Amino acid sequence: xxxxxxxxxxxxxxxxxxxxxxxxxxxxxxxxxxxxxxxxxxxxxxxxxxxxxxxxxxxxxxxxxxxxxxxxxxxxxxxxxxxxxxxxxxxxxxxxxxxxxxxxxxxxxxxxxxxxxxxxxxxxxxxxxxxxxxxxxxxxxxxxxxxxxxxxxxxxxxxxxxxxxxxxxxxxxxxxxxxxxxxxxxxxxxxxxxxxxxxxxxxxxxxxxxxxxxxxxxxxxxxxxxxxxxxxxxxxxxxxxxxxxxxxxxxxxxxxxxxxxxxxxxxxxxxxxxxxxxxxxxxxxxxxxxxxxxxxxxxxxxxxxxxxxxxxxxxxxxxxxxxxxxxxxxxxxxxxxxxxxxxxxxxxxxxxxxxxxxxxxxxxxxxxxxx
Numbered sequence: 001x002x003x004x005x006x007x008x009x010x011x012x013x014x015x016x017x018x019x020x021x022x023x024x025x026x027x028x029x030x031x032x033x034x035x036x037x038x039x040x041x042x043x044x045x046x047x048x049x050x051x052x053x054x055x056x057x058x059x060x061x062x063x064x065x066x067x068x069x070x071x072x073x074x075x076x077x078x079x080x081x082x083x084x085x086x087x088x089x090x091x092x093x094x095x096x097x098x099x100x101x102x103x104x105x106x107x108x109x110x111x112x113x114x115x116x117x118x119x120x121x122x123x124x125x126x127x128x129x130x131x132x133x134x135x136x137x138x139x140x141x142x143x144x145x146x147x148x149x150x151x152x153x154x155x156x157x158x159x160x161x162x163x164x165x166x167x168x169x170x171x172x173x174x175x176x177x178x179x180x181x182x183x184x185x186x187x188x189x190x191x192x193x194x195x196x197x198x199x200x201x202x203x204x205x206x207x208x209x210x211x212x213x214x215x216x217x218x219x220x221x222x223x224x225x226x227x228x229x230x231x232x233x234x235x236x237x238x239x240x241x242x243x244x245x246x247x248x249x250x251x252x253x254x255x256x257x258x259x260x261x262x263x264x265x266x267x268x269x270x271x272x273x274x275x276x277x278x279x280x281x282x283x284x285x286x287x288x289x290x291x292x293x294x295x296x297x298x299x300x301x302x303x304x305x306x307x308x309x310x311x312x313x314x315x316x317x318x319x320x321x322x323x324x325x326x327x328x329x330x331x332x333x334x335x336x337x338x339x340x341x342x343x344x345x346x347x348x349x350x351x352x353x354x355x356x357x358x359x360x361x362x363x364x365x366x367x368x369x370x371x
Contacts, residue, residue, distance in 0.1 A: 011366045035178045039185030043193065044220075046072060050190055065190045069183070104285050218352035226344065229312040234261045236308065237271065237301055244297035248290060271301050313344055323347060 030037075046068050053064040189196065238261035245253035264271050275298040282291035310325045331343020353359045 035181040036185050038182045039189055042186045043189040047190055047193055062191055065187055108284055215352045215358055218355055222348040232312055233309060234264050237261050237264050240301055248293045
């Protein structure tokens with residue numbers, strides 16, 4: 001066998017082993033290191049502000065880090081306070097307005113029962129009484145089996161819900177611990193940013209450090225572009241919803257549009273979690289013109305999202321629109337709604353490796369043994 005092919009095989013095996021080993025190490029160690037990964041992301045976010053304060057003032061870096069962290073904590077607490085206040089205000093408003101709507105819904109259910117369900121039940125009774133005894137017994141057996149299955153499934157669902165309650169309460173101490181460790185780690189990483197960076201550069205080989213820096217820079221630009229694209233999509237959704245609700249003469253269109261825009265950020269929910277129940281309620285309560293208007297508005301929001309998301313993402317993160325669309329679809333199929341984020345993220349990482357020439361260097365090492 002040709003010696004060069006043997007060398008290529010072993011170099012390929014080496015690269016594959018290192019890659020899979022690194023991925024496996026990150027995967028299995030993630031439950032232990034994720035608070036510090038969160039801290040690293042937060043530290044990367046606040047580091048420019050700390051650097052700006054270092055240049056602007058003669059205060060110690062430790063104090064500047066504390067000031068920046070306190071500022072962002074105050075903003076976060078303020079936003080959460082406003083959110084809680086809005087929830088409380090909305091709950092109070094629902095407590096006043098919901099009873100009449102529930103009364104309307106109950107009246108609708110009563111009319112539905114008396115006009116459709118009850119006559120249908122009588123017709124079924126007549127048909128059932130006209131069947132033979134063995135046919136009646138078979139139907140009764142099937143109904144009992146369905147009832148038993150429904151009761152069993154309902155019991156399982158209820159037991160799962162009851163089992164989740166203590167688990168949710170058990171998460172609270174863990175969440176608090178993660179928050180504290182992440183906050184402390186953010187402080188120490190940001191304070192010693194330059195020391196840690198110098199230590200990392202001294203440990204890693206020069207070529208790996210250069211490639212890592214280039215890949216990190218590309219990923220940072222792509223992440224900033226991704227955030228800008230999502231912000232633009234949410235803002236566009238808010239504008240369309242606000243204009244549509246204003247045309248439909250719905251009260252408080254700006255507030256509703258703002259809340260729908262916030263919900264649009266949530267992958268598992270999206271605008272449908274607001275529009276679909278709203279349309280159903282309007283249809284049930286007889287407000288068909290408004291239900292049709294809201295339905296058309298929802299379709300417009302969906303269409304603009306599907307048309308603009310690949311284009312905005314590709315423009316912001318520098319990837320071809322077709323590749324972005326494929327990444328979105330493949331991510332959704334493989335990972336569900338979270339794949340809508342994971343798909344473009346993996347594509348961005350591959351693009352960064354290609355742009356910086358890291359993959360080319362790996363290929364050169366495999367084929368020619370160049371280091």
